[in-house]
Amino acid sequence: MRFRGGFTTSGVALTVTFILAGMFLPAAAPVIAQTLDTGTWTGTVAPSAADAQDVSYEVSRNAGGELRIRLVLAAGSVGFEDVAYDGSVLTFKWRDGNMFLTCVLERLDDGSFEGACSRESRDPTGVTMVPPKN
Numbered sequence: 001m002r003f004r005g006g007f008t009t010s011g012v013a014l015t016v017t018f019i020l021a022g023m024f025l026p027a028a029a030p031v032i033a034q035t036l037d038t039g040t041w042t043g044t045v046a047p048s049a050a051d052a053q054d055v056s057y058e059v060s061r062n063a064g065g066e067l068r069i070r071l072v073l074a075a076g077s078v079g080f081e082d083v084a085y086d087g088s089v090l091t092f093k094w095r096d097g098n099m100f101l102t103c104v105l106e107r108l109d110d111g112s113f114e115g116a117c118s119r120e121s122r123d124p125t126g127v128t129m130v131p132p133k134n
Contacts, residue, residue, distance in 0.1 A: 036067060036085050039132035043112075045071070046126035057129055090115075090129075103127060 038059050046052035058070045058077070067085065069092060070077045080092035081100075088107050093100040094117065105115030111131050116124035 035087060036090070037111075037131045040072075041129045041131055043128040043130050044126070048123075052126070101125065105129060 036059060038061060041057040041059055043055055043057065044052050045055050056072045058068075058072055060068045062068065067083050069080045069083055071080070071094070078094060080094050080103075083092040084090070090103075090105045090107065090113050092103050094103060095101075096119065099119050101117035101119045103115065103117035105113035105127060107113055113129040114127070116126055118124040
């Protein structure tokens with residue numbers, strides 16, 4: 001799968017099993033949100049071009065305005081950690097078994113995000129997030 005900016009995913013894929021391995025962790029660590037819309041976002045997680053999956057994300061804020069993001073799958077959800085958004089780049093970590101994937105997504109002109117999550121010795125996983133339609 002080829003993403004804008006020339007990013008491509010390759011054959012060595014992370015599997016949904018790894019994603020699901022982090023489902024039973026505590027909620028994501030909070031960070032103050034800037035201008036990220038809350039609600040149900042849609043998108044894809046693409047460990048490889050052949051394995052792209054449609055997913056959803058629950059984006060919310062607690063009473064103190066802290067940003068929370070959870071990846072929602074049919075079998076459960078995974079909370080992202082160390083979430084940060086500076087108005088143009090969204091970063092977070094997501095636990096994959098006993099390791100973390102470090103994710104960097106850039107905001108596109110249409111308000112969606114696109115980027116990759118990576119970890120040592122694995123090819124990057126492509127990630128997209130599309131805001132809710134209000």
